[in-house]
Amino acid sequence: MGASQKDFENAMNQVKLLKEDPGNDAKLKLYALYKQATEGPCNVPEPGVLNSISKAKWDAWNALGSLPKEAARQDYVEFVSSLSPSPKSCSLEGPGANRSLPESEDIVVTTEENITTIMFNRPTKKNALTNEMYQDIMLAMKAASKDNSTITVFTGSGDYYSSGNDLTNFMKISGDLKQVAKESSITLRKFVDSFIDFPKPLVAVVNGPAMGIAATVLGLFDAVYASNRATFHTPFSGLGLTPEGCSSYTFPKIMGRAKATEMLIFGKKITATEACAQGLVTEVFPDDSFQKEVWARLKAYAKNPPNAMRIGKQLIRSTEKENLHAVNAEECRVLQERWVSEECMNGIQNFLSRKAKL
């Protein structure tokens, strides 16, 4: 008998719990089997050779040809079991012992003690946000807004909170640049809307540097706890870009116009202590006790009556909502134009060529 949907879901959870990185070949195989099992034969255009990672993923998926979904599901389950021979011994300590079905490999969603945690989980790329991750985060937020948790937390795995938008995203969408910019603008608008409209207290546990969109949306969170290792950096102008995540409104409101200008226009990187003094961060903790102190506090807060917290949050947010949506729409409109500008192309190219030299 083939693997059931439940076996498949269990296997996906086991992958998240692997103690050791299984290596790139295994990850490609997992990716390909997952896609085949959930979407069937490869149905997306072949990425260009410049996108080596996307190309490798596409090749692996495409190589499965017309393998039926059920067979791919079975192969996935067997392969995961060969990677983790004793799944029962796998467990998570601390927050997140109970995982819900992961939407993608790069976002991990867990619920424990009334707290749903959405973790950026792409540490080798400093948790840079791929197109897929934006979609998965929106799905995770939608689910979190309806689950039984009282508080929702964002955090990052590894040494970064997130380095913001993955600067190779544009190369991964097929179509002409104008069309890509249009689609990205639509995605960005929906993504930021999810933060504006999120109904429960939303907390960021900023474990390390936060850049770009990962930093700007913090202005839409209800509390931001940061390790003293964290920094906050929005290098938009250098990339030929303009502020997003409603930061053109929230940052001046939170920290005053002059400080917001230094960050958003001049690209000044600030420390967690500076961000706290300026009101973007709620409290800073020494890195060595950060996780322990923050999670103890959040667990205590999460015991408060859920409706009171939700309604209280909405009272604070309601006077701002209309404004925030208008700001978001305008920021996305402007960015759609920026993305096709020479300044932006040069900015992204500079990052990519810096990489090529490494």
Ligand SMILES: CCCCCC/C=C/C(=O)SCCNC(=O)CCNC(=O)[C@H](O)C(C)(C)COP(=O)(O)OP(=O)(O)OC[C@H]1O[C@@H](n2cnc3c(N)ncnc32)[C@H](O)[C@@H]1OP(=O)(O)O
């Ligand atoms: C739907 C569309 C929405 C768009 C919203 C608009 C959003 C805008 C922004 O978020 S702008 C901000 C964009 N982010 C950046 O400019 C950061 C770019 N990265 C860096 O400057 C550096 O990588 C670093 C400072 C984050 C870390 O430097 P370092 O410690 O020296 O490490 P590496 O550079 O070697 O990084 C390791 C590995 O990660 C890759 N990587 C890191 N960040 C990104 C990124 N944002 N996009 C793509 N790739 C990133 C880096 O290339 C290395 O990969 P490699 O090991 O070479 O394969």
